[in-house]
């Protein structure tokens with residue numbers, strides 16, 4: 001990637017901003033938030049461009065009651081809770097898996113859903129509950145794991161799901177911002193699975209210029225350049241895909257069909273945001289025997305107790321981390337209060353580490 005290209009993009013952005021003056025652009029995905037901070041992108045942009053972080057950190061959006069259920073399950077006899085590492089430090093209503101661990105009860109940290117299945121295979125006398133957290137990106141791997149369990153008759157694996165879908169939450173984001181957003185940088189990973197058409201509704205229904213982008217500096221600057229350029233003259237908002245090296249028109253058909261076989265869309269609770277229709281993936285009837293909510297008779301998660309955390313506003317791009325009164329006082333990476341401070345892709349953690 002040439003420095004020349006980067007310099008040209010920055011120059012062109014400054015040129016167009018002489019006309020645009022002010023614009024708010026949301027980067028939806030936590031990986032973009034991290035890249036923007038890592039490459040110091042905000043520092044080379046004109047002051048009129050305000051970059052806002054969106055709801056694209058899967059750990060951050062899992063509701064507190066999801067963690068509460070995971071802690072309860074971990075304390076049960078003959079249950080092993082398996083999870084990605086980041087989830088271990090996220091607090092539920094009162095505590096986290098990490099803070100609840102005892103000599104005998106602790107979470108098993110795994111790097112993939114298949115690793116959780118392996119634990120179940122090797123511990124047939126216990127039930128392994130995998131915390132299935134993520135977006136459209138991780139859903140295919142979780143669906144593949146359920147299919148493997150079925151094929152290999154491993155019935156002591158369960159999933160506690162908090163898998164979320166992008167389009168419904170983006171509708172809410174746009175509603176909350178009520179025309180204030182000038183453009184959206186769409187998540188390249190989600191588009192890799194779902195295809196560029198998945199985000200067509202953004203310009204078509206909401207008149208917002210949207211760019212599917214990769215994660216290096218030139219990708220992100222390219223997306224900002226296209227959004228700013230679209231504001232000059234009388235242009236119709238469009239969807240642009242500048243991540244064609246990974247994102248095709250229709251996405252990964254195999255991954256999509258696997259998701260469609262195992263999951264169905266349902267309402268889902270988002271941390272600090274509330275219940276959003278059709279925004280979650282849950283197991284289809286046929287695979288219900290793997291569902292921890294069903295097997296352990298857990299209450300459906302449809303509301304959340306109010307918490308002091310401002311994570312909901314952060315995830316909606318309505319506040320920046322520095323505007324939370326707990327930031328860098330009661331909440332820091334060493335002692336996180338809210339989930340946005342835990343994950344390396346969480347906005348508060350990124351702001352803390354890079355002082356973006």
Ligand code: SF4
Nearest residue numbers: 311324331338341348
């Ligand atoms: Fe939540 Fe902590 Fe961020 Fe405040 S600083 S919004 S408490 S994660």
